[in-house]
Amino acid sequence: MEHAQHGYIGNKDDYLKRLRRIEGQARGLQRMVEEESYCIDILTQVSAMTKALQAVSLGLLSEHMNHCVVNAAQESDAAGQEKVDEAMQAIARLVRS
Amino acid sequence: MEHAQHGYIGNKDDYLKRLRRIEGQARGLQRMVEEESYCIDILTQVSAMTKALQAVSLGLLSEHMNHCVVNAAQESDAAGQEKVDEAMQAIARLVRS
Amino acid sequence: MEHAQHGYIGNKDDYLKRLRRIEGQARGLQRMVEEESYCIDILTQVSAMTKALQAVSLGLLSEHMNHCVVNAAQESDAAGQEKVDEAMQAIARLVRS
Amino acid sequence: MEHAQHGYIGNKDDYLKRLRRIEGQARGLQRMVEEESYCIDILTQVSAMTKALQAVSLGLLSEHMNHCVVNAAQESDAAGQEKVDEAMQAIARLVRS
Numbered sequence: 001m002e003h004a005q006h007g008y009i010g011n012k013d014d015y016l017k018r019l020r021r022i023e024g025q026a027r028g029l030q031r032m033v034e035e036e037s038y039c040i041d042i043l044t045q046v047s048a049m050t051k052a053l054q055a056v057s058l059g060l061l062s063e064h065m066n067h068c069v070v071n072a073a074q075e076s077d078a079a080g081q082e083k084v085d086e087a088m089q090a091i092a093r094l095v096r097s
Numbered sequence: 098m099e100h101a102q103h104g105y106i107g108n109k110d111d112y113l114k115r116l117r118r119i120e121g122q123a124r125g126l127q128r129m130v131e132e133e134s135y136c137i138d139i140l141t142q143v144s145a146m147t148k149a150l151q152a153v154s155l156g157l158l159s160e161h162m163n164h165c166v167v168n169a170a171q172e173s174d175a176a177g178q179e180k181v182d183e184a185m186q187a188i189a190r191l192v193r194s
Numbered sequence: 195m196e197h198a199q200h201g202y203i204g205n206k207d208d209y210l211k212r213l214r215r216i217e218g219q220a221r222g223l224q225r226m227v228e229e230e231s232y233c234i235d236i237l238t239q240v241s242a243m244t245k246a247l248q249a250v251s252l253g254l255l256s257e258h259m260n261h262c263v264v265n266a267a268q269e270s271d272a273a274g275q276e277k278v279d280e281a282m283q284a285i286a287r288l289v290r291s
Numbered sequence: 292m293e294h295a296q297h298g299y300i301g302n303k304d305d306y307l308k309r310l311r312r313i314e315g316q317a318r319g320l321q322r323m324v325e326e327e328s329y330c331i332d333i334l335t336q337v338s339a340m341t342k343a344l345q346a347v348s349l350g351l352l353s354e355h356m357n358h359c360v361v362n363a364a365q366e367s368d369a370a371g372q373e374k375v376d377e378a379m380q381a382i383a384r385l386v387r388s
Contacts, residue, residue, distance in 0.1 A: 008136065015130045023123035029153075030116045033109060039161035040187050046154045047190040050147060054194065054386060056126075057143045062379045064136035065360075070371040073364035080361040088353045090137050093144040094386050095345060096290065097151065151289060159282045162263075167274040170267035177264040185256045191289050192248060193387065209324045217317035223347075224310045227303060233355035234381050240348045241384040244341060248388065250320075251337045258330035284331050287338040291345065 008063045018056055025049040057094055061087070108160070115153055122146040154191055158184070205257070212250055219243040251288055255281070299354045309347055316340040348385055352378070 008015060025045065032042050069087055073080030122142065129139050166184055170177030219239065226236050263281055267274030299306055316336065323333050360378055364371030 008130070012130060012133075016127055019123055019127045019130065023120055023127070026116055026120035026123050030113055030120070033112045033116065036109075039157050039165065040183055042157055043154055043161075043187040044190070046150055046157075047187075047194045050150050050154075050194045053143055053147050053150070057140055057147075058379070058383050058386065060136050060139055060143075061382070062375070064140075065375045065379065066372050068136065069356075069360070070364040070368065070375065073361040073371065074368075077361065080364065081357050084353070084356045084361065086137055088349070088356065090140040090144075091352070091382055091385075092349050093141070094382075095349065097144045097147045155282070155286050155289065158285070159278070162278045162282065163275050166259075166263070167267040167271065167278065170264040170274065174264065177267065178260050181256070181259045181264065185252070185259065188255070188285055188288075189252050191285075192252065206324060206327075210321055213317055213321045213324065217314055217321070220310055220314035220317050224307055224314070227299070227306045227310065230299075230303075233299065233351050233359065234377055236351055237348055237355075237381040238384070240344055240351075241381075241388045244344050244348075244388045247337055247341050247344070251334055251341075254330050254333055254337075258334075262330065280331055284334040284338075287335070291338045291341045 008060055011059075011063070015056065015059070018052065022049060022052050022056070025052065054094075061090065061094070108156075112153065112156070115149065119146060119149050119153070122149065151191075158187065158191070205253075209250065209253070212246065216243060216246050216250070219246065248288075255284065255288070299351055302350075302354070306347065306350070309343065313340060313343050313347070316343065345385075352381065352385070 025048065029042065029045055029049070032045065065087060069080065069083045072083040122145065126139065126142055126146070129142065162184060166177065166180045169180040219242065223236060223239055223243070226239065259281060263274065263277045266277040316339065320333065320336055320340070323336065356378060360371065360374045363374040
C-alpha cells in the first residue's frame with residue numbers, strides 16, 4: 001500500500017486542525033486590513049502565522065525523514081541518498097524562506 | 098482623520114487579494130494532507146505560502162515606515178524614535194521568524 | 195561633519211568587540227573542521243555565529259533608523275522616503291538571509 | 292575507524308577555505324566599523340557573510356545526512372530515528388536563525 005510510507009498519517013487530524021487555524025489567521029488578517037488596523041498589529045499577526053507554518057513544516061519534515069528517508073536508506077545506499085538529496089532541497093527552501 | 102496615517106489604504110484591495118490567495122493556499126494544504134500527498138510536495142507549498150506572507154509583511158512595513166515613521170519624525174525627535182523602536186521590534190520578529 | 199550622522203559611533207567599541215568575537219567563532223569553526231569534530235556540533239556553532247551576526251545587523255539597523263532615517267525625514271518628505279526605501283532593501287535582505 | 296563516518300572529510304579543504312573567507316569577512320566588517328562606513332554598506336556585508344555561513348551549514352548538513360543518517364538507518368530503525376531526531380534539532384535551529 002503506497003500510502004503506508006507517508007509518515008504523517010497518524011497525526012493527520014492534528015495537521016488538519018493546525019492548518020484550519022492557519023486558514024483562520026489568514027481570514028483574521030483580511031479583517032484587520034478591511035478595518036484598517038494599525039500596521040504593527042497586522043505585522044505581529046503575520047509573524048505568528050509564519051511561525052505556525054514553520055512549525056507545520058518542521059513537523060512534516062521530521063516525519064518524512066523518520067519514515068521515507070530511513071526506509072529508503074534501508075533499501076539501498078543509492079535510494080537513501082536520493083531521498084536525502086530531495087529532503088535537502090526542501091530544507092534549503094525552508095532555511096531561505 | 099485617524100485613518101489618514103495608515104499608509105496601506107491606497108493598496109487595501111491589493112493586500113486583501115493577496116491575503117485571500119494565502120487563505121486559499123491554507124485550504125489547498127488541508128486538501129493535500131487530506132489526500133495524503135507526498136510530504137515534499139506539501140513542504141514546497143508551505144514554502145510558497147511563507148514567501149507570500151513575507152512579501153505581505155515587507156510591503157506593509159515599507160508603507161508603515163514611509164508614512165507613520167516619516168510623519169512621526171517630522172513631529173519631533175522623540176516621536177520619531179518611538180516609532181522607530183516599535184518598527185524595530187516588528188523587524189526583529191520578521192528576521193527571526 | 196559628515197560622520198555625525200553615523201549613529202553607531204557611540205557604540206563603536208561595542209560593535210568592534212562583538213565582531214572580534216565573531217571572527218574568533220570563524221577561527222573556532224576552522225579548528226573544529228580541522229579536527230573533524232562531529233557535524234552536529236559544528237552546526238550548533240554555526241547557528242550561534244549566525245545569531246550573533248543577526249544581532250549586530252539589528253543593532254546597526256536600529257541606530258541607522260534612529261539617526262539617518264529620522265534626520266532625513268526632518269529634512270523633507272522626499273529625503274525621508276529615499277532613506278526608508280534604502281533601509282527597506284537592507285531589511286528585505288536580512289529577512290531573506 | 293571513527294573518522295570514517297564524518298562525511299565532510301573529502302571536502303575538508305573546501306570547508307576550511309570557505310571558513311577562512313568568512314573569517315576575512317569578519318575582519319573586513321571590523322575595518323568598516325573602524326572607518327565609520329555607511330551603515331547600509333555594513334549591513335550588505337553582514338548579509339553576504341550570513342549567506343556564506345548558511346551555505347556552509349547546508350553543505351555540512353547534507354553530508355551528515357548522506358553519511359551518518361543513512362548509515363545509522365541501515366544499522367537499525369532505532370539508530371536511524373535517533374540520528375534523524377538529532378538532525379531535526381539542528382535543522383530547527385537553522386530555520387529559526
